[in-house]
Amino acid sequence: xSDRSYDYDLFVIGAGSxxxxxxxxxxxxxxRVAIAEEHRVGGTCVIRGCVPKKFMVMASEVSHSLExxxxxxxxxxxxxxxxxxxxxxxxxxxxxxxxxxxANLGKAGVELIHGRAVLRDAHTVEIPGKGKxxxxxxxxxxxxxxxxxxxxxxxxxxAITSEQAFHLPDLPKRILIAGGGYIAVxxxxxxxxxxxxxxxxxxxxxxLRGFDDDVxxxxxxxxxxxGIKVILGCQHTSLEKTRTGIVNxxxxxxxxxxxxxMFATGRVPHVVDLGLExxxxxxxxxxxIRVDAYSKTTADNIWAIGDVTDRxxxxxxAIREAVAFHQTVYRDDPQHFDYEAVATAVFSQPPVGIxxxxxxxxxxxxxxxxxxxxxxxxPMKYAFTGSDxxxxxxxxxxxxxxxxxxxxxxxxxxxxxxxxxxxxVKAGLTKAQWDATCAVHPTMAEELVTLxxxxxxxxxxxx
Ligand SMILES: Cc1cc2nc3c(=O)[nH]c(=O)nc-3n(C[C@H](O)[C@H](O)[C@H](O)COP(=O)(O)OP(=O)(O)OC[C@H]3O[C@@H](n4cnc5c(N)ncnc54)[C@H](O)[C@@H]3O)c2cc1C
Numbered sequence: 001x002s003d004r005s006y007d008y009d010l011f012v013i014g015a016g017s018x019x020x021x022x023x024x025x026x027x028x029x030x031x032r033v034a035i036a037e038e039h040r041v042g043g044t045c046v047i048r049g050c051v052p053k054k055f056m057v058m059a060s061e062v063s064h065s066l067e068x069x070x071x072x073x074x075x076x077x078x079x080x081x082x083x084x085x086x087x088x089x090x091x092x093x094x095x096x097x098x099x100x101x102x103a104n105l106g107k108a109g110v111e112l113i114h115g116r117a118v119l120r121d122a123h124t125v126e127i128p129g130k131g132k133x134x135x136x137x138x139x140x141x142x143x144x145x146x147x148x149x150x151x152x153x154x155x156x157x158x159a160i161t162s163e164q165a166f167h168l169p170d171l172p173k174r175i176l177i178a179g180g181g182y183i184a185v186x187x188x189x190x191x192x193x194x195x196x197x198x199x200x201x202x203x204x205x206x207x208l209r210g211f212d213d214d215v216x217x218x219x220x221x222x223x224x225x226x227g228i229k230v231i232l233g234c235q236h237t238s239l240e241k242t243r244t245g246i247v248n249x250x251x252x253x254x255x256x257x258x259x260x261x262m263f264a265t266g267r268v269p270h271v272v273d274l275g276l277e278x279x280x281x282x283x284x285x286x287x288x289i290r291v292d293a294y295s296k297t298t299a300d301n302i303w304a305i306g307d308v309t310d311r312x313x314x315x316x317x318a319i320r321e322a323v324a325f326h327q328t329v330y331r332d333d334p335q336h337f338d339y340e341a342v343a344t345a346v347f348s349q350p351p352v353g354i355x356x357x358x359x360x361x362x363x364x365x366x367x368x369x370x371x372x373x374x375x376x377x378x379p380m381k382y383a384f385t386g387s388d389x390x391x392x393x394x395x396x397x398x399x400x401x402x403x404x405x406x407x408x409x410x411x412x413x414x415x416x417x418x419x420x421x422x423x424x425v426k427a428g429l430t431k432a433q434w435d436a437t438c439a440v441h442p443t444m445a446e447e448l449v450t451l452x453x454x455x456x457x458x459x460x461x462x463x
Pocket of ligand 1: 037039041050116307
């Protein structure tokens with residue numbers, strides 16, 4: 001039953017991956033739902049994240065495919081890339097997708113309010129730009145995250161973040177990307193593939209902190225083979241704009257001039273000026289909205305999902321959290337998302353796919369230790385190219401239960417392979433069950449079911 005003393009049963013703040021799904025499901029149940037969006041419907045993933053990024057990766061990978069093609073006997077004279085044509089086509093597709101999201105909200109009966117929403121109390125939301133104040137029985141905060149840059153670094157105003165990287169007016173000749181996370185590594189691959197002289201600088205000892213150490217080392221080597229200059233253990237002291245570019249002053253004394261500098265130094269929950277205090281919504285120590293397992297905040301009628309809670313910042317996770325919220329609150333079926341064995345990909349070049357535990361995580365959690373199986377090999381596709389790129393495949397197995405608890409792949413199609421491997425890891429299958437699965441030949445993936453030799457310090461190959 002709707003409480004008619006409120007304007008809406010549910011007010012959602014943020015029309016991104018999580019907010020849109022929760023709003024649609026709830027409206028389809030016959031509830032009165034509104035959603036506010038200050039930017040464009042679709043949120044980070046559709047407008048300035050996963051989707052446009054994947055288009056950029058695909059555009060960039062063509063150069064590598066052309067190289068392979070030459071090895072297979074193809075020849076062509078006039079292969080060239082036009083940035084403006086690509087950006088225009090990409091923007092048309094993103095606008096189409098955003099329109100589709102908005103249309104689906106409408107079809108479900110959700111009222112879409114274009115504007116920034118601010119909480120005035122636990123049941124009241126203001127859209128200051130529209131002079132609108134409304135009330136809702138329940139509120140869902142799904143405002144996502146935003147890029148973080150070191151704001152006090154001299155010259156930081158000359159740097160862009162991923163948000164602007166999607167709209168550069170021209171393809172730069174030289175770019176420096178600061179950061180070692182997946183966004184930094186992906187954009188380094190994109191620009192290098194498009195022929196841009198690319199430098200990646202990261203203050204830590206290796207890229208992709210938190211990933212399996214073999215994956216980190218392998219990928220760092222492979223992206224260097226693709227022409228990216230990787231500088232580790234170093235960070236900026238300042239940026240200086242000159243007549244010919246931007247000079248990156250580094251703490252090791254180096255000064256590198258580039259045309260564009262991109263900071264991909266992390267993301268933070270989008271909570272600024274949201275009025276959280278007035279509604280009794282608390283933040284945790286990391287500055288994310290504090291929620292329980294069911295995504296309920298410290299205010300009784302307010303929930304939060306997605307990146308703003310900083311639990312696992314991925315689109316499919318935000319969507320699953322939205323579904324769990326809807327089941328819990330509107331279907332009387334308490335559900336919470338299970339964060340174990342969530343597969344993820346890094347769309348670097350070559351890409352990475354992982355699911356489950358890294359070797360070091362498994363060593364910490366598996367009481368009887370772990371068995372590790374790994375292989376490094378040259379993909380068949382590169383046989384005629386002279387390329388010395390290697391694929392890495394690694395299985396981490398709990399020594400006691402013999403369950404495969406981690407799968408790590410670096411190489412072509414790794415994101416596609418890992419989605420299927422994730423089914424087996426999630427199902428808790430043992431190494432013997434993987435081995436009992438007949439190979440598909442000739443593929444790269446067949447290596448995953450034919451790994452026989454346990455890795456010991458003596459048989460680890462450098463690749
Ligand atoms: C460059 C990049 C690449 C990525 N690649 C991948 C990938 O390959 N795979 C993957 O799974 N994930 C990827 N992600 C992460 C993914 O985009 C996020 O995890 C996902 O979008 C989170 O969804 P969300 O609903 O929490 O928030 P968002 O999708 O960020 O949506 C939040 C929305 O709220 C709006 N908003 C904020 N404050 C207000 C307010 N006060 N009033 C009204 N509206 C407001 C914002 O404008 C935004 O549209 C990527 C992210 C980035 C930045």
